[in-house]
Amino acid sequence: MEAIGERLATGKTSVIQDMFKEYEGVAGTSRCYAYINSVECFTSRLLFERTLNAWSGHVPCAENRFSNYARCDNLVDFVNNVRDLLGSKHGATYYLVVDQAERLRDRGPMLLTTLLRLSELTGVDISVVLISNVVWDKFRPRHGGAADPVSVYFPYYSKEQILQVLAKDCPLEEPAGFFLTFVDAVYEVFHRNCVDLNELRHLVAMLYPKFVQPVFEKQATRNEFGRLFKLCQPYFTAASERLYLREISTSEWQKHSTVASVKNNPEDVATCIYHMAENNDGMELPHYTKYLVIAAYLASYNPSRLDVQYFARGKDPSQKRKRKGGALVAAVDEDAGARDRQQLLGPKSFAIERMLAIFYSIIAEPVDSAVDVQTQIASLITLRLLTKTSAGERLDGIKCKCNVSLEVVRGIAKSVRFDVDRYLYNFK
Template identity: 75%
Template sequence: MSLLELTAQLSEKFPGRDYQIDQLLTMLGEPDEPTPPAIFVYGPSATGKTSVIRTLFENYDPIGTNYAYINSVECFTSRLLFERALNAWTGHIPSVENKFSNYARCDNLVDFVNVIRGVLDGRKETHYLVIDQAERLRDRGSMLLTSLMRMQELTGGCNVTVVLITNVVWDKFRPRHGGAADPQCVFFSFYTKQQMLDILVKDCPVGEPESFFLTFVEAIYEVFHRNCADLNELRHLVAMLYPKFVQPVFENQATRSEFSRLFKLCQPYFAAASERLYLREISTSEWQKYSTVASAKNNPEDVTLKIYQMAENSDGLDLPYYTKFLLIAAYLASYNPSRLDVQYFARGKDPSKSRKKRAVTNSENCLGGRDRQQLLGPKAFAIERMLAIFYSIIAEPVDSSVDVQIQIASLITLRLLTKTSAGDRLDGIKCKCNVSLETIRSISRTVRLEIDRFLYDFA
């Protein structure tokens, strides 16, 4: 296959990536032509970097012995990286016959370079080392990255090119001591709306009208794109919601031309998906299982309620033990006034007694028109305050091996906590709790904590 044919084929398969594909194929050229020592492919997540690179090399080298695809998560040591690359270049497959041994043992970079010289001696074709999630290489010492960038020089002129795929810009990779020239960079930008629609419409089920499916995809994009810019998440939502959207057509409750009626019938599922499916409070299999009973002949709100109850009646979010207490502390910090922290969380205090004393006062305030605490929504709190509540409500001393900072960062990554202030460091930032009271009560039951004893004005 010529480079022009390959360019046309890849451009058709990956809409919106014509420029990047043309850049990459221009750098690669013909198999026996000289290539840059290193190519740096970067950009935000879910922009097609890995898919484009892997498909490109699968077609560029159908035999598969001129490139080695390495994922840094799997090859978490340099030795695994070196030996996996040599296996790919030589076509060696560990099996029972060879006792699952690798082509050669490479304990260090010197061994790797020496074996490369022997393997590639006399070969004119370029051999590519493709490393995905390359940002993990920065944790293995700057010399490894520098040596990979200079592999052509270290191997005595062997035509070896290293391709790094990452979400991080090159400035955060560049070794402080220098030692290697900057690579050729290829940037994968965010998809535009039209590019996303062109990609999503390729998932149209067999037998479904593409124009009708495109109308649905546009509606999904308009509903979710402000909170979800990730293409993979949108594709997942489309796959889960389209069967519910088109079901009334097969049940003769509406026609394909009645789009507004179909949208109205599916609207409860949009709400349930945004709160349960997107946040992964229920899994894909659970969503499919509990939504199969849905029908336009039934009340969609009843089915939605069942989906909500399914998530709430579970054993809570699948979180580590201490992380559950951190999330509970975050909820208390979001909904309890800070002026009452000493009264609720000081050691030796019984919050239930304080609640009884304020029962009449709270009821009078509510009758007087005062907004109740849970109706005002979550308030921002400092991480230091959340930690103080955490250490107060947990029964036993926290194990010294537990890294609380990492668990807080995980809650932010899972969108269970939302940052409300700028800054990368956890100390000093402010957050809000992003879960419901029912979820917190469910989590509290799993750790045997009476959450109602610590909640202010929730009676």
């Protein structure tokens, strides 16, 4: 079976988990299903070992030195271990639930096919449930070999349903009608750019204290909704550009927005919010992800014809190229007024392959083979730090633009001790 939702947060995972918990209570005390999230299990080995742990009831802990039920490095080991573990339990049905299953298409050509034929290969009654935001046709194995699953579609919530879910987060001490009016305003502001219900809930939780703050400061009453919305407008703007894009963490937002007050000049409030990320040491991103953001910015603002000059190994990017006669031809020393600077023209589209070439050129140490660079790129697209400018679901072959400001990139580069200014063309 495959559960498909057209967008994020349509209740697929919650419904399926609750259904299996009810089924498990009726079927008996043994664990009959294994729930695997492909984001957490970012390698095949993690997926295999966590599945065996769930079916066997094994829990890694200090007593067993946090070991797993069995070590599985490949598909053959996994099939053999499943046969040994469950082969003697006749009459029982076991389930493997894989969330965000579309990520399995990047784990090798045979993984998804083997999982779908696991019952046939092991002789055990095993059903596989795939939870995905992508239709089956987009990640079906190209070589075939597996039957198509039965698809169950979860439609996206309507506005009324979204408001009903968001209204459940109303604080106990707040009027439900007033909170619902605020939730409706948040939906109207953010729903075109934010389609994830979980993100909307996060924005509501962060913005509501600032929206209701003027009431406690005697600046407005609950009946003056228009005035309250106007006073909170700088926070709405900052949330869309800082909080939703994760340029700052939730704790940083709460820290800085608590200091700001509607008693201040609205411009001062906006300035306070917009400067939140200045001392954030380049955002709370993993080490390699920071270099990916830097590479994306360089790919967006540097002409591709100068990649060899800036990023070829062993070359100094600040060194000027010369003709045979000694005349300078480097463009970096041209008069700034003679042409538009790159930062004024905005980010340009670039191919993912070009960004990866820059990434592997600027990073000092070899990239660990366990690091899934493709997953990190997908996360940057999800966080809107990268914006797709071409169609296609697979990362290879698509084009993107960098959606990060120069100040943020400089902060990221500073956190990893990388001099980004040396590699930027015409940014003096």
